[in-house]
Amino acid sequence: MKEQLLQVAEKVMNSARAAGVECEALVQKKRFTSVAVEAGKVTFGSQDGDYGIGLRIIKDRRTGYAFCDEASIDYGLKQAVQAARFGKLGHYAFHDNAKYDGTRSIFDNKLATLVVEDGIQMARDMIEAGSFDSRATPSRGGLSFGTSAFAVANTNGVMIYDEGTFVGGHVMSVLKDGGIIVNGDEGESSRMLSFSVEDVGRKATEKAIAQLGQKGIETGTVDVILRPDAAFDLFSSTVLPALYGDNVRKGESVYSGKIGEKVASGAFSIVDDGIHPKGLNTFIMDEEGYPSQRNVIMDRGVLNTLLYDQFSAVDGGGKPTGSAMHTERNESGTTYKVPPTTCARNIVFEGDTMTEEEMIRGIKDGVIIEHVLGAHTANRVSGDFSVAIYAGFRIKDGEIAYPLKGGMLGGNMPALLQNASIADNYKLVEAGMSAAAGYIPSLKLENVRVSG
Structure with a gap:
């Protein structure tokens, strides 16, 4: 992944120099899995992603922006140059600060290797944990997890890459007690697989229970x-x-x-x-x-x-x-x-x-x-x-x-x-x-x- 994105970033810089424009590029690649929960059941799980290049150029003290894919870099640069014609005039310049600390971002290898089936099981575990009270249904929510990688380069010599993982889980538990309906929400987000999905489900229902006996508040x-x-x-x-x-x-x-x-x-x-x-x-x-x-x-x-x-x-x-x-x-x-x-x-x-x-x-x-x-x-x-x-x-x-x-x-x-x-x-x-x-x-x- 690192070599791929850096090679694309370098390709953009070469094209920009050939076109005679100052340029900055963000090459971004995301992969994520989503699992949805509705009415106490897992309704779907899917894996998706996004991959593309953002181009920002400076020409005649104006800036322009466009995005493209790897096959259309030259066209993207032309679009950014056209956009710069309408950009605000200023003394803009790209930075050359490359004093990075050398450490890698937050990356969880276990999280990065999860697949859709893992997410579906995690969602089921969350639902089960939130169903300890027969009056409650974990009715809406889900899980998402994946990786995000990006390289940034500019014509001042900056060339840097990083990647990270992410995971998030949320559920709303609906509790019906006679004619009374109350909700409880719980969610967690992290860069590591460091929280319990069972805790998310359980706490949502506990929060719903805690909402029984509601009263109004005076001004x-x-x-x-x-x-x-x-x-x-x-x-x-x-x-x-x-x-x-x-x-x-x-x-x-x-x-x-x-x-x-x-x-x-x-x-x-x-x-x-x-x-x-x-x-x-x-x-x-x-x-x-x-x-x-x-x-x-x-x-x-x-x-x-x-x-x-x-x-x-x-x-x-x-x-x-x-x-x-x-x-x-x-x-x-x-x-x-x-x-x-x-x-x-x-x-x-x-x-x-x-x-x-x-x-x-x-x-x-x-x-x-x-x-x-x-x-x-x-x-x-x-x-x-x-x-x-x-x-x-x-x-x-x-x-x-x-x-x-x-x-x-x-x-x-x-x-x-x-x-x-x-x-x-x-x-x-x-x-x-x-x-x-x-x-x-x-x-x-x-x-x-x-x-x-």
């Missing part, structure tokens, strides 16, 4: 604990876009002009770590071939840096941070079919932690939330949000009192981070609406508006 201002999935869903839809250098340059961020200022709680730091040992987006390099690095965005609440891809750094007067990914807005994963842009790799909250139990004991009146709905509708410029509580519980006098029946949660995430604290129950999470990922604990926010 008020309370303390809120966001468990990892809900915390990252909100964070990645509000605060994270505001930390991208291009948005700050455009004035589309609450953090414009605030480098060096205290903008969040001093109890923790926010890091984007492209070399995190567990990160879902950990690779030797980003998708422009820039060496991956650890970026301390907020250092104990002080805004320390912003995230940049190569060209947004040129526009914004910053430096690349190894944060380039070929990703479409509102889509997970990356694809050679679109040009690179700034995207957080592995967001990590680091600092003073406590157990979630300690957090709960410290709250007289509040809520704890598993999942929210509608985070993608948040205002990415101001950080304002209004979301539905999908699964949560009322906290009274330091104890979980009862599950919530609906409710809304609203506020301004950048402001709420100024008095936030973190737990120690870290979990690998995906943004869902972008390629960003995180290693996130539960997050406690003070004085949040809730309504029934």
Whole structure:
């Protein structure tokens, strides 16, 4: 695989030099297996993949992008040159930073050799584990796993390859008790085959059981604990876009002009770590071939840096941070079919932690939330949000009192981070609406508006 992709990348560079254009190429090859679960049964399993080349060129200080396959490289270069005619004028250049640490990405040989039949059996094990209560049915979900390999090259001499494995499992368990219907969701993602699919199924049903006895919530201002999935869903839809250098340059961020200022709680730091040992987006390099690095965005609440891809750094007067990914807005994963842009790799909250139990004991009146709905509708410029509580519980006098029946949660995430604290129950999470990922604990926010 490595030799194949590097040979193709070299072929692109030779063609670009012959055509007299500066060029950067992403050669990407993915192989993945998907298994679906519906109504307590495995409904299908399939294996698929994608293989192609993304071409970005610079000509007359303008950039153009196109994608192609190995047989149509010259045509792809011509398309990129044509696209550059309409590109924005700038002082663009491809980097020549090749100071890679030499280590390989996260790769699990066992995971890489799984086949469709293995996935079907894993899904069946997940269903069986979630069926321990006769009232419950693991009704919707599935598994996916596979490998992702890519090579990046440019006409400044960069030539680098990396590959990795991934696996994810999710299931929603539906529990019917008389006329009452409740749901429980559980999911795990990893670069290694390091979690139990049986645990995923069992926990989904346990969460459904815990939703029995739901009560409404009255409107008020309370303390809120966001468990990892809900915390990252909100964070990645509000605060994270505001930390991208291009948005700050455009004035589309609450953090414009605030480098060096205290903008969040001093109890923790926010890091984007492209070399995190567990990160879902950990690779030797980003998708422009820039060496991956650890970026301390907020250092104990002080805004320390912003995230940049190569060209947004040129526009914004910053430096690349190894944060380039070929990703479409509102889509997970990356694809050679679109040009690179700034995207957080592995967001990590680091600092003073406590157990979630300690957090709960410290709250007289509040809520704890598993999942929210509608985070993608948040205002990415101001950080304002209004979301539905999908699964949560009322906290009274330091104890979980009862599950919530609906409710809304609203506020301004950048402001709420100024008095936030973190737990120690870290979990690998995906943004869902972008390629960003995180290693996130539960997050406690003070004085949040809730309504029934």
